[in-house]
Amino acid sequence: MAKIERFEDMEIWQIAKQIAVEAYRVSDVEPIRSDFGLKDQFRRAAMSMSDNVAEGFEYNNNPDFVRFLIYAKGSSGEFRNKIIILKEALKMKEKDYSFFMRNV
Template identity: 30%
Template sequence: MATITEITDLKTWRLARELNQDVFKVILSNESIKDFALKDQINRSCGSVMDNIAEGFGRGGNKEFINFLGFSLGSLSEVESQLFRAIDRDYISNKDYELISDKVKNLRPMIISFSNYLRNSGFKGPKWKVEEPEGIYTKPKNQNPELKNQNLKPGTVNPHPKTLN
């Protein structure tokens, strides 16, 4: 299994990017489609598929990543619905519909499988790794020698409070 260090290492993100490129070629760059609301909506939802994968990856933890993969699935369903509207209105050909629809159908199980993998893996992401030096959490040594042996009881007031300059 390959180590994932960049968003471009993720197959799911790469396929989402291909989907985005195909939607642009087929629908967004088609000047004969005058339904600007549909073009805008499919552009935003298609972009949201890859953007949510990227944002989840950038969060650095499994729980948030899984959450963003869920958002990505929701956006993918929007793209699918918008494709039906495009074909129903004769904006795109059956061939173009199949091209994009096949990517949607391939991407959905990939996102679900990846989400399940993250949910069941022992790896929790760098967000929960603590690699700070242990010494920063230890109590500082008493720097004031005259207070060293006072043994104050809890609740008593220090007769020689340290003042800050």
């Protein structure tokens, strides 16, 4: 098995990054766009997943990497909680909700 040299080559980071990109897209339209607190929290939770994968990888040792993967998993739970609430509050389109739930 080949050694991964860069976090950008990791599938988990690529998926987490795409979730963050989609979160930015979704939060740039109403009704999330004008709810500045929600928009900020939503984006931070989405970004935190890929941030933690990247940061843990860069420490270049397994115990730290595993610890940051656990943080990323926690951020995933926070993000899922937000998208469930947004969907039930009718502030997120079904197609966006489905995308996030398939990937988080």
